[in-house]
Amino acid sequence: MNAILQKRSALLLSILSGLLLWAAWPTSSLTFLIFIAFVPLLAMSDRMTERPAAYFGLLFLAFWIWNTATTWWVGNTTVPASGIFANAFNALLMTIPWMCYRTTRLRAGRATGYFALAVYWMTFEYIHQHWELSWPWLTLGNAFAMYPQWVEWYEYLGTEGGSWWILIVNILAYRAILQYRSTFKFSAILAPALAILIPTVASFLVSGDKNVPADTKIVVVQPNIDPYDEKFARGAAEEQLRKLIGLTAQKTDSSTRFIIWPETALFPSGAWEHDLNVQPEVLAIRDFLRRFPKASLISGAATYRQYTVTDEIPSTARHASEGNYWYDAFNSSIQIDTSANVQVYHKARLVPGVELTPYMRYLPFMKKLALDMGGISGSYGLTPGVPLFTNPDCNVYTAICYESVYGSFVAEKVREGAQLLVVVTNDGWWGNTAGHRQHLHYARLRAIETRRWVARSANTGISALISPQGQITESLPYWEPGVIAGMVSCSAEQTFYVKNCGYIAFAPVIFCILLLLYTIVLRVTRKKNVENIR
Incomplete structure (x- = not known):
């Protein structure tokens, strides 16, 4: 019975994450939901440590719901089936950083896994803007497009900064939930709250010169x-x-x-x-x-x-x-x-x-x-x-x-x-x-x-x-x-972003390569230790 309940719980978490991502996206006014939209997937990841195939399927379901509910209109072409394929293919690509996160999380621990998830996702967004199958429509930083007053600091970090912001807040929010369930600490709530508040306040401080004459x-x-x-x-x-x-x-x-x-x-x-x-x-x-x-x-x-x-x-x-x-x-x-x-x-x-x-x-x-x-x-x-x-x-x-x-x-x-x-x-x-x-x-x-x-x-x-x-x-x-x-x-x-956007966008790729090398070395080292024990 517990196994059945766990399966149903994981399925509900997958569906919930897809719906939250859709509900937070322009042109919805529920943009704030983007800060918790990945929390159900993080919870699902902790529950699905033994069945990688099922985990992949639930990831795909969440991202397929997000893609289809948000960009179903891409099927308004002379070949409507192209829209179905596009949404399914993009959802498939989105599962890759999360599958990589699962591997790193199991082998290197929770803290490293969280950092790896952000790096893997940002690497995915970088690649998805530069190859010939590019489709950056659902870049996470685009979520704030209806509320530019929240992200005036994009002149420094661009939408890449917005994607980092969303990932970090989601991870901190999930950690706060975990700590609340074990031993409640005020600092757990404080961390995600400050992570939301500080960039928002900074936005009002860097809103640009509004007195430039329009001539x-x-x-x-x-x-x-x-x-x-x-x-x-x-x-x-x-x-x-x-x-x-x-x-x-x-x-x-x-x-x-x-x-x-x-x-x-x-x-x-x-x-x-x-x-x-x-x-x-x-x-x-x-x-x-x-x-x-x-x-x-x-x-x-x-x-x-x-x-x-x-x-x-x-x-x-x-x-x-x-x-x-x-x-x-x-x-x-x-x-x-x-x-x-x-x-x-x-x-x-x-x-x-x-x-x-x-x-x-x-x-x-x-x-x-x-x-x-x-x-x-x-x-x-x-x-x-x-x-x-x-x-x-x-x-x-x-x-x-x-x-x-x-x-x-x-x-x-x-x-x-x-x-x-x-x-x-x-x-x-x-x-x-x-x-x-x-x-x-x-x-x-x-x-x-x-x-x-x-x-x-x-x-x-x-x-x-x-x-x-x-x-x-x-x-x-x-x-x-x-x-x-x-x-x-x-x-x-x-702006700072104009001058440095190339470095800002490519930095996660460097971290991704280092993380993958670290995971490989860790796996080889552990394998040798097991063989030596035998």
Whole structure:
């Protein structure tokens, strides 16, 4: 009977942890639950010391509940089964640091095991931001996206610091529960309480300079074009361009410095980059901008680049049967002004399975498996374009959709000289779900980490202006066309996180390697001691 009760108890703990993680995640207002969301898993780990297979299954269940309840909307694609696979695969990956924790915990003791769990999880998050199956949407530090006032200190430690915070508080909370069950000590409660309180108080002390004058006028357009039925329809590009220009004209004047259009707003069927200056859309935009000579227009675009016989052909390239040449298709953003210079940036962080078939250089037969979510089927190219849009008074980095989820990647662009951040996206693929709202809130964390204004143009919403303190100063409702005109500032200052994000993110990997070596040495040493006793 005790064994049955133990099994049921472990199952309930697994389910409870998954539900707490979901309940704490944006767009829920129960964010504080993140500080105890791993406590049931820690309790389950102590009870499941003898059955590794069952332990793995319960871990997977907890993370599958979290992933599926939080990001079920990724299945809103042309292939709904892709969402089921994505959530299950991500849950599977999340079990790895916990399985490693179990091994270290059993061989090196409880204290070392807790430290190892934090290190293993942080290593997992680092890898999950840098390999081709990357999906950092559920990085723990993103949990505070709706409450930036709690994490103004992200300008020092970024979302990595937020992940450490969550792990440490959960471990301290579990230790407090264990001590309460044995011998109650006030210090046990004091430790997790201080671990929550100190960073929160520090947040109010480092909220950034709120007196930086906003002296640059920016216009953000939300055209509200249905990506499934309207955006990529044959012959629709001309009408969509008229709509974009008409909305822009409503709030653009002689003082406007930047105009922002959303992802793939231009050339939905693609345009050759060597011919951009003669594209009808570019000519129409330049004609419009002549009335506002100070303005530069930044827009998402679908572009092609043709390779010559002397070029190195990348693994993402496609072969044109008519003409016998190689080319790449890109999810791009472009900057247009009244000069003949069109700057082109290529999206560098592509969505696995949607824009990129991972590691297809090793599996070339899989090239065409990427889902058609942008009007161009197959994987997009990864050949670099310009890193920043340069201007005499303000350099701009344009994050295309999913790129805005990568804190260290955006910070690198700021370190390279970006003074203003722009996000162009098309969140209409996911419908009116939590997906587009989560994406909006994550941009607030990028603003804090870099202390930059963020201008966000979303095809169907939510478009917004976000201050360096992570506050949304202007926004447009979801699924409504509209335009925002507001004032922002361009800053050249660099935060501690911008300067050091690479070290902050990679440090857990070093600790992970050392821990794994320590566990191996410990196992070998104990094995030799047992043999000597015999």
